[in-house]
Amino acid sequence: xxxxxxxxxKGAHMFRYFTVVLALLACVALSGCQKHTSGxxxxxxxxxxxVVFSNLRSIMLAQNAHNLSTGSYGTFQQLTDGGYLxxxxxxxxxxxxxYKYTMTVTEKTPDTVVASYTCNADPERTGDLTSIMxxxxxxxxxxxxxxxVALYREGVIELEDAMSVATNPHDLQVALRAQGLVA
Numbered sequence: 001x002x003x004x005x006x007x008x009x010k011g012a013h014m015f016r017y018f019t020v021v022l023a024l025l026a027c028v029a030l031s032g033c034q035k036h037t038s039g040x041x042x043x044x045x046x047x048x049x050x051v052v053f054s055n056l057r058s059i060m061l062a063q064n065a066h067n068l069s070t071g072s073y074g075t076f077q078q079l080t081d082g083g084y085l086x087x088x089x090x091x092x093x094x095x096x097x098x099y100k101y102t103m104t105v106t107e108k109t110p111d112t113v114v115a116s117y118t119c120n121a122d123p124e125r126t127g128d129l130t131s132i133m134x135x136x137x138x139x140x141x142x143x144x145x146x147x148x149v150a151l152y153r154e155g156v157i158e159l160e161d162a163m164s165v166a167t168n169p170h171d172l173q174v175a176l177r178a179q180g181l182v183a
Contacts, residue, residue: 062074
C-alpha cells in the first residue's frame with residue numbers, strides 16, 4: 001500500500017493543525033485573562049485591608065499618645081480634636097475608604113482595674129456579598145430569599161408570609177415565577 005500526498009491534502013492537514021493550535025492558544029489566553037482579573041480583584045481587596053491595618057495602627061498610636069497626655073483613652077471626636085488623628089476620623093463612627101470604624105472606650109472605675117478601648121473596622125460594601133451567596137449554591141450558601149423559595153416550594157410557609165419577610169419581595173416574586181410556583 002502506498003500513500004500519496006499532494007499539496008492539497010498537505011494544505012488541508014496544515015489548516016486543521018493550525019486551527020487546533022489557534023483554539024488551544026485562545027483557551028490559554030482566556031484562562032490567563034480570567035486569572036489576571038481575579039488577581040486584580042483580590043489585589044484590590046488586599047489593598048483595602050492594608051489601608052485598614054494602617055488606619056488601625058494610627059488609631060492605636062493616637063490612643064497611646066492621648067492616654068499618656070490625659071491619663072485616659074479618647075473617642076474619635078476627642079482624638080481628632082486633640083490633633084492625634086486627622087479629620088477623616090471626626091465623628092462617632094467615621095467611614096474611611098468604605099470601612100466604618102467603631103470605638104468603645106471603657107474608663108477606669110472602682111469595678112474595672114484598667115481603662116481600655118476597642119476599635120473595629122467593618123466593610124460598608126455588602127452588596128457584593130449577596131450576589132456571591134446567590135451564585136454559590138454548590139458550596140451550600142444561599143440568600144434568605146432563596147431559602148424562602150425552598151420553604152414555599154416544600155409547603156412549609158405560605159406565600160403571604162414569604163412576601164412579608166423577604167429581603168426583596170419583587171425578586172422573590174420573580175424567583176417563584178421562574179420556578180413555576182406562582183402565576
